[in-house]
Amino acid sequence: MIVRTPFVAPSCTASASQRSFRFRHITGASILLVCALTLSGCRDHHYSPLLHRSVAVGRVLDATNNAPIVGATITDLHGRQAISDPQGEFALPLPVGPDRLDISSPGYRSGIATIEVAADHPTLAGNQGYIRLLPVLR
Numbered sequence: 001m002i003v004r005t006p007f008v009a010p011s012c013t014a015s016a017s018q019r020s021f022r023f024r025h026i027t028g029a030s031i032l033l034v035c036a037l038t039l040s041g042c043r044d045h046h047y048s049p050l051l052h053r054s055v056a057v058g059r060v061l062d063a064t065n066n067a068p069i070v071g072a073t074i075t076d077l078h079g080r081q082a083i084s085d086p087q088g089e090f091a092l093p094l095p096v097g098p099d100r101l102d103i104s105s106p107g108y109r110s111g112i113a114t115i116e117v118a119a120d121h122p123t124l125a126g127n128q129g130y131i132r133l134l135p136v137l138r
Helices: 016-040
Strands: 053-062 073-076 081-083 089-095 097-104 111-117 130-133
Touching: 053 073, 053 097, 053 111, 073 089, 081 089, 089 097, 097 130, 111 130
Parallel strands: 053 130
Antiparallel strands: 053 089, 073 081, 073 097, 097 111
16 A cells, blocks of 8 residues: 655645646656666666676685785776785675676786576586686796
């Protein structure tokens, strides 16, 4: 049951038709605002707040000694990013479907991981959830 309580200023006496018009006008404007805010985040056709979302998880390691790489940047095809924590771990919310992750960190060669983001569980990025970067030789 929808209860409509029109706003009437204390010094204003509006007719029933004026109050009904005002209610419809405010309700319509509210719906348009919600739609505009929902769609404004859509930079591309793959992303929508309304699509089912999941998460890609992984751990970025040094390929020579398996030490965690802190502060590595993980970026998907559409510019969404995550940063690896002190254990080298990251979690990146993504829409369900195919994607590619670019992994970079100063002092290391960049890496790429192609993934298929699943809807029912977190998706492991890289090889069994591990992404290993080679150090840049100086």
